[in-house]
Amino acid sequence: MAFSDAIFAIIITLLVLDLRPPDVPPGHLLSGLLGQWPAYVAYLASYSYVAVVWLNHKAAFNRIQQTDRGLHWMNLLVLFTTALLPFPTIVVSHALQEHDKADQRVAIAFYALIGASLCATWLAFYHYLARRPDLLKEQVRHEFFRIERIRALAGVLLYALAGVLGYLVTPLVGLAIFLLPPVFYAVTSAGLYHFRFIRRISRRAPPSAG
Amino acid sequence: MAFSDAIFAIIITLLVLDLRPPDVPPGHLLSGLLGQWPAYVAYLASYSYVAVVWLNHKAAFNRIQQTDRGLHWMNLLVLFTTALLPFPTIVVSHALQEHDKADQRVAIAFYALIGASLCATWLAFYHYLARRPDLLKEQVRHEFFRIERIRALAGVLLYALAGVLGYLVTPLVGLAIFLLPPVFYAVTSAGLYHFRFIRRISRRAPPSAG
Amino acid sequence: MAFSDAIFAIIITLLVLDLRPPDVPPGHLLSGLLGQWPAYVAYLASYSYVAVVWLNHKAAFNRIQQTDRGLHWMNLLVLFTTALLPFPTIVVSHALQEHDKADQRVAIAFYALIGASLCATWLAFYHYLARRPDLLKEQVRHEFFRIERIRALAGVLLYALAGVLGYLVTPLVGLAIFLLPPVFYAVTSAGLYHFRFIRRISRRAPPSAG
Amino acid sequence: MAFSDAIFAIIITLLVLDLRPPDVPPGHLLSGLLGQWPAYVAYLASYSYVAVVWLNHKAAFNRIQQTDRGLHWMNLLVLFTTALLPFPTIVVSHALQEHDKADQRVAIAFYALIGASLCATWLAFYHYLARRPDLLKEQVRHEFFRIERIRALAGVLLYALAGVLGYLVTPLVGLAIFLLPPVFYAVTSAGLYHFRFIRRISRRAPPSAG
Numbered sequence: 001m002a003f004s005d006a007i008f009a010i011i012i013t014l015l016v017l018d019l020r021p022p023d024v025p026p027g028h029l030l031s032g033l034l035g036q037w038p039a040y041v042a043y044l045a046s047y048s049y050v051a052v053v054w055l056n057h058k059a060a061f062n063r064i065q066q067t068d069r070g071l072h073w074m075n076l077l078v079l080f081t082t083a084l085l086p087f088p089t090i091v092v093s094h095a096l097q098e099h100d101k102a103d104q105r106v107a108i109a110f111y112a113l114i115g116a117s118l119c120a121t122w123l124a125f126y127h128y129l130a131r132r133p134d135l136l137k138e139q140v141r142h143e144f145f146r147i148e149r150i151r152a153l154a155g156v157l158l159y160a161l162a163g164v165l166g167y168l169v170t171p172l173v174g175l176a177i178f179l180l181p182p183v184f185y186a187v188t189s190a191g192l193y194h195f196r197f198i199r200r201i202s203r204r205a206p207p208s209a210g
Numbered sequence: 211m212a213f214s215d216a217i218f219a220i221i222i223t224l225l226v227l228d229l230r231p232p233d234v235p236p237g238h239l240l241s242g243l244l245g246q247w248p249a250y251v252a253y254l255a256s257y258s259y260v261a262v263v264w265l266n267h268k269a270a271f272n273r274i275q276q277t278d279r280g281l282h283w284m285n286l287l288v289l290f291t292t293a294l295l296p297f298p299t300i301v302v303s304h305a306l307q308e309h310d311k312a313d314q315r316v317a318i319a320f321y322a323l324i325g326a327s328l329c330a331t332w333l334a335f336y337h338y339l340a341r342r343p344d345l346l347k348e349q350v351r352h353e354f355f356r357i358e359r360i361r362a363l364a365g366v367l368l369y370a371l372a373g374v375l376g377y378l379v380t381p382l383v384g385l386a387i388f389l390l391p392p393v394f395y396a397v398t399s400a401g402l403y404h405f406r407f408i409r410r411i412s413r414r415a416p417p418s419a420g
Numbered sequence: 421m422a423f424s425d426a427i428f429a430i431i432i433t434l435l436v437l438d439l440r441p442p443d444v445p446p447g448h449l450l451s452g453l454l455g456q457w458p459a460y461v462a463y464l465a466s467y468s469y470v471a472v473v474w475l476n477h478k479a480a481f482n483r484i485q486q487t488d489r490g491l492h493w494m495n496l497l498v499l500f501t502t503a504l505l506p507f508p509t510i511v512v513s514h515a516l517q518e519h520d521k522a523d524q525r526v527a528i529a530f531y532a533l534i535g536a537s538l539c540a541t542w543l544a545f546y547h548y549l550a551r552r553p554d555l556l557k558e559q560v561r562h563e564f565f566r567i568e569r570i571r572a573l574a575g576v577l578l579y580a581l582a583g584v585l586g587y588l589v590t591p592l593v594g595l596a597i598f599l600l601p602p603v604f605y606a607v608t609s610a611g612l613y614h615f616r617f618i619r620r621i622s623r624r625a626p627p628s629a630g
Numbered sequence: 631m632a633f634s635d636a637i638f639a640i641i642i643t644l645l646v647l648d649l650r651p652p653d654v655p656p657g658h659l660l661s662g663l664l665g666q667w668p669a670y671v672a673y674l675a676s677y678s679y680v681a682v683v684w685l686n687h688k689a690a691f692n693r694i695q696q697t698d699r700g701l702h703w704m705n706l707l708v709l710f711t712t713a714l715l716p717f718p719t720i721v722v723s724h725a726l727q728e729h730d731k732a733d734q735r736v737a738i739a740f741y742a743l744i745g746a747s748l749c750a751t752w753l754a755f756y757h758y759l760a761r762r763p764d765l766l767k768e769q770v771r772h773e774f775f776r777i778e779r780i781r782a783l784a785g786v787l788l789y790a791l792a793g794v795l796g797y798l799v800t801p802l803v804g805l806a807i808f809l810l811p812p813v814f815y816a817v818t819s820a821g822l823y824h825f826r827f828i829r830r831i832s833r834r835a836p837p838s839a840g
Contacts, residue, residue, distance in 0.1 A: 002212065002422065002425055003425050003428065003429055003474065005212055005213050005216065006216050006425065006430070006636075007429045007432065007433055008213065009220060010220055010429060010430055010433040010434075011436075012217065012289075012293065013217055013220040013221055013224065013293050014220075014224075014433065014434075014436070014437065015293075016221075016224070016294060017437070019296075019297040020300065021301045021304040026308055026309075026310035027310050027312050027313060028313075029301075029305060029310075029312070029313035029316045029317060030312075030313075030316045033301070033320060047290060047293070054213065055282070073606075076471055079432075080467060080471075083432065083433050083435075083436055083467070084436060084439075086436050086437070087436055087439040087440075090441055091441045091449075091453070094441040095441070098446055099446075100446035100449075102447050102449070102450075103447060103449035103450075106450045107449060110453065186283075212632065215632055215633050215636065216426075216636055218633070219633055219636035219637045219640060220640055222637065222709075222713065223637055223640040223641055223644065224644075226644070226713055226714060226716050226717055227644070227647070227716070229714075229716075230717075230720065231720055231721045231725070236728055236730035236733060237732050238733075239725060239730075239732070239736045239737060240732075240736045243721070243736070243740060257710060257713070264633065265702070396703075422632065422635055423635050423638070423639055423684065426635065426636050426639035426640070427639045427642065430639060430640055430643040431643055431646075434644075434646070434647065437647070492685070493816075496681055500677060503642065503643050503645075503646055503677070504646060504649075506646050506647070506649075507649040510650065510651055511651045511659075514651040515651070518656055520656035520657050520659075522657050522659070522660075523656060523657060523658075523659035523660075526659045526660045526663070527659060530663065
């Protein structure tokens with residue numbers, strides 16, 4: 001947990017290194033700063049993404065009693081894709097400040113690819129836990145991580161949608177959609193299980209786990 | 211706390227990355243280093259700002275018994291604006307080393323904007339706690355965080371003043387004022403509540419909380 | 421442990437800073453991103469290397485009861501060579517993106533040198549523990565760290581091989597071999613002692629240490 | 631402690647960011663890497679310096695029972711000068727790779743200034759503790775931190791010497807002396823108190839504190 005927490009803290013803080021003084025002629029700082037708005041949107045998208053990944057990580061490990069080697073590797077996989085995030089962030093931010101539409105589409109698709117991969121590693125992580133109830137704390141319902149997979153899958157689909165729309169229609173649509181998954185994950189960070197219509201599907205009492 | 215502490219530690223340490231060897235012709239290193247003085251002032255201002263934010267954060271969480279989701283988000287908001295600080299720091303430091311007055315004013319105003327936003331997130335943080343006495347440790351007086359809001363508000367006003375004076379009068383005035391809030395927060399980091407004239411307003415005994 | 425863990429977390433996360441938007445003319449982002457593949461391989465090699473170093477470190481300290489000054493310095497030596505890793509990583513990644521074969525050979529040999537040095541510090545670390553059973557937890561077999569030295573030595577040899585082949589034959593062979601030690605260390609991260617044919621050599625029961 | 635430890639870990643790891651692929655024409659990577667040797671010496675000097683600062687910090691806090699606000703600020707002062715270290719490191723490393731003797735002298739003197747300041751903050755730190763025995767653990771002798779001040783003072787003098795000789799005689803002499811204080815601090819990191827000839831001066835039994 002300490003190692004993972006440190007990694008999340010570092011990633012979320014490193015993102016700011018991509019916000020630089022604009023390279024403009026003297027006297028144009030204001031327009032230069034304003035012209036960097038795509039960098040701010042990209043920063044906001046990635047910052048919130050890492051923040052919710054951290055919240056999810058905490059929520060998951062609060063329900064885990066013990067880890068085994070497999071879970072260790074699942075965790076390292078999640079950390080790997082999260083640690084990559086600053087790379088597509090700066091690619092998007094650069095491309096949107098240049099004025100080449102083709103590049104912007106590629107950049108959006110690239111961010112979507114990494115974003116979806118990150119959700120996919122969560123899918124693997126939740127799937128592993130769904131099949132290993134022995135690793136969970138006693139009071140955690142077996143359905144919990146089965147249902148959590150829906151959240152991960154929703155993220156994969158959202159990023160795929162952002163990638164496809166951003167590539168085929170217009171990059172800014174993709175950029176806008178990038179802001180949605182963090183919101184979705186923030187709202188549902190205590191687990192989809194706590195939403196009534198999801199619970200009804202699995203017909204069980206809610207878990208009391210912390 | 212560990213996650214927040216790590217973030218503060220990283221931000222405060224990343225600031226040094228903006229201190230670089232000056233880009234001067236051979237034989238001019240000394241004058242180059244001296245000519246970078248605005249970078250040192252900006253570094254000092256931001257270093258002390260993050261240091262007192264960390265002290266405040268510690269002082270606040272020492273009084274908190276338990277967190278809920280709302281407090282979590284308030285905390286992430288504080289971390290978000292703090293994590294942004296290296297960006298205006300380097301913008302100010304660059305602008306003051308160029309010789310364009312207009313840019314320097316914009317840079318000072320920009321730093322003031324982020325500095326004030328950071329205080330504003332503290333205002334929200336303290337306000338939340340002032341309305342949720344159930345989250346606090348038993349021995350903490352309800353007035354404590356109500357009064358803490360004054361400190362946050364003072365910061366908002368100080369940075370606003372720095373921004374306005376730096377923009378309208380001269381950038382160096384703004385830069386000088388940037389050094390004040392950290393001093394103010396350092397002196398009052400145990401809480402305004404401990405100052406007699408503030409206590410007199412609320413007419414209550416001092417809290418014994420750690 | 422906390423200090424070491426933080427260092428591993430920082431190193432592993434800093435690696436991403438070397439993944440940058442490619443410096444290509446407008447409209448060539450896609451080919452530019454694809455053309456950076458050596459950077460991705462180098463990133464993957466170093467990321468996995470640090471990840472397994474962390475796992476090994478954890479596995480070793482789980483068996484250690486108390487540290488003394490000598491072990492402290494052994495640990496700082498391991499941290500030193502690990503902290504160096506981002507340097508050869510970016511050297512390899514740059515060289516492979518230029519088209520000079522001689523430089524590529526040098527870069528691969530350089531990475532191999534640092535990689536082998538890192539394994540050599542582990543060799544020293546394990547050797548120290550092999551000779552100081554009094555520092556270990558009671559239930560840890562004395563053979564454990566004696567046998568662990570084989571793992572470290574295997575790493576030294578693998579990196580040496582990668583360096584020689586990469587230098588004399590072709591750089592890509594070296595690059596490919598760089599991916600092997602992390603896999604080897606990952607598979608054996610619980611200690612070679614747990615492998616039956618190794619155990620047979622030392623003719624003893626397995627340790628029950630965590 | 632956790633906050634300080636994180637800062638030391640980050641500083642020590644950030645140093646590697648200044649080791650970059652040399653900017654040489656194709657086919658000259660080897661000579662380029664070798665030509666960067668001053669960067670390696672500077673890296674080694676600063677890495678070892680931060681490592682011993684961390685060891686000293688640990689050794690000091692092992693003897694401290696409780697902190698007060700004054701000690702908090704002394705600690706932040708030590709962290710401030712330590713966090714600055716990557717700046718003179720890169721200035722020295724750059725200057726020694728250019729071929730201007732005047733700049734090299736300035737760079738060495740600048741590093742010496744920061745190095746000496748860091749020791750001076752330790753002097754203040756130890757002095758504070760020497761006058762506040764109530765903050766120390768019971769079994770720690772009052773003389774302990776009084777004597778520790780000698781170590782800090784020795785560092786101030788060593789860096790001053792390196793600066794003066796490096797500036798007046800030749801930069802490389804200064805660079806060589808920079809490697810001495812870390813060695814001195816490493817050897818004495820358990821406290822000068824443990825050296826017999828120092829103990830004789832204070833005529834007391836050794837402390838049994840961890």
